[in-house]
Amino acid sequence: MTSYDALLLLSFGGPEGPDDVIPFLENVTRGRNIPRARLEKVGENYYRFGGVSPINRLCRDLKAAIEADFAAHGVDLPVYWGNRNWTPYLADTVRRMKADGITRAAAFVTSAYSGYSTNDQYLEDIARAREEVPGAPVIDKLPAYSDRPGFLDPFADAARDALGRLPGGARLVFTAHSVPLSQPNRALYVAELEEAARAVAERAAPGTPFDLVYQSRSGPPGQPWLEPQIDDHLDKLHGDGVRAVAVVPIGFVSDHMEVVYDLDVEAAERAEALGLAFARAATPDTDPRFAALPRELLAGSPHTGTGERP
Template sequence: MTDTFSPVATDNDDARTASVPQQPAEGELRPYTAILLASFGGPEGQDHVIPFLRNVTRGKGIPDERLEEVATHYRANDGVSPINQQNRDLIAALETELAGREIDLPIYWGNRNWDPYFADAFKQLAADGHQDVLVLVTSAYAGYSSNDQYLEDFERTLAETGLKGQLNLVKVRQFFYDKAFTRPNEEFLAAGVQDVRSQLAGAGRPDGKIKVLFVTHSIPTAVAQRQGPARIKELFGTDVYTAQHQAIADYLMGAVAEAEGIDYQVVFQSRSGSPETPWLEPDINDQIEEDAAAGYAGVVVMPFGFISDHMEVIWDLDTEAKETAQEQGLAFHRAPTVGTHPEFISGLVDIMGEYIAGEGGQPLASGEQTVPGDWSDLTTEGGWDTPL
């Protein structure tokens, strides 16, 4: 039996299988003059690591000695997080796509935790004469750190820089359910299944059982349980953060012929903080061990919680999860993240086009919902937050 989420049937099942995307709120369709790529940031040298981690843990009172314990991942990579270069590559790819469509919008870049900071980006936007700015955040899902925290960052930074009322920021919707995100992941899933089958055939185990592990960042259980809207909890029978991931996992397994009949599961990685604080489970390493004991011969790891191969992907999956699989004698394949995949880039510009008014005030483009569900109020009142 496929290891997947299966909600209890209700009279509201049509709402779970309907296709209702988020739409720009009133006033958000306008002729923008610039785009801001908003991201997490990361160190780019050994001297940056501890100051960066101080920024990440700001207000939590964590001493440098403890921060050094978690700096191991960055130290092993010469103190460099891949995320900044990946964002540069993403910006370059988006600029090329925009130019190809003759959309004349410059892209600026700001980070929450490292240079270039939001304050510097906002000041530069204002100095260059921009007022209406479309913001693309480097996260596909709705959650506190991927939506609310950015909105809080923007409000605080506008106040601190004295630019409130001068810069009008509109954040682009979530895109986990859009073709921009699903099409590349369909390709990655098919290739991953084929690779694990090839590994098993080469090892003399052509009939070995395969499992797909869809992995995302864990969050504290209490935080997940607070997320609305309540109707999604009722429809899916789980917290909204998990429901978003389960919905796309279900879609991908149904859309990829190579994955037919294969078991799959949403799992989590990168928990932190006090071990007494419950976080969403199971952890991917624990699940790999359980799967090996249950007779699986190989795993396809889909890091669909992320859009690029940043440090947590490289360390938690390419190092720790891979080692766990090897210790258990399992074939292992870690799929890519969407990165600068051409369909991802083209799809992101389509989504941004929903907000950009062209001739006659009509949107320049439109995304395409592929994952079923009514996701229209994920970030409206009753969801994580309300738009700026």
């Protein structure tokens, strides 16, 4: 662990007020030729919450929780925070790290999985940010952690709690962000999601039936994406006689807008229209077991080759 002189918390970013929404969405979709009208339509989801995504607040809280875990275990490393798509931008954070004399940092990203958008894109962002900062510190991305107890156990407790708020016979429905079928490393992403869902279901309620479905797809209607989408799956479950569902956002580590809108609003409204009892499990957020993951990953990969380098 002494090989590193800092930890970088790297996340997606999100708007923190109405004026931020469209510029943020332009950052997210840059180079994809998304029409302005489409951005404004998506922006309505954010305006419903005052133009504020919860993700930046949760990152601040997670940073504080990681710092507290470090202090409790004698880890003397500063923790920095940078985002891909909104302030604090990653390049600005790297610039500050250089000014502070940091030479080598480990990056903990708020994405638990392998795959392109959940891993490779972060490596590209790290490389791009370092190119913008001459003499930037080396930054090693810590490994994916979807199989770690610090990720699975908080989800298991949350899934058990959600089931406890429902009548007997509820079904577990795990959700993750859909991606195009053509996306690189899509199969690895799906395999890790399937294993994480199985592990959480076994911990939370052995023998309870469960499904893995997807949410939040975007892009051209004719482009194939991972399916089924959660709303379609709720329709199917209702048709099959299921009367209650506990939805577990296994693809997310905190309450992104895709969780608080796509699940807490859209999916919940669909379930209500169908007469399905509905409960959404909490994400790990700042659970102490999750906040301990950076320390645990650092202990296992200080220059051992298990960290992933851009």
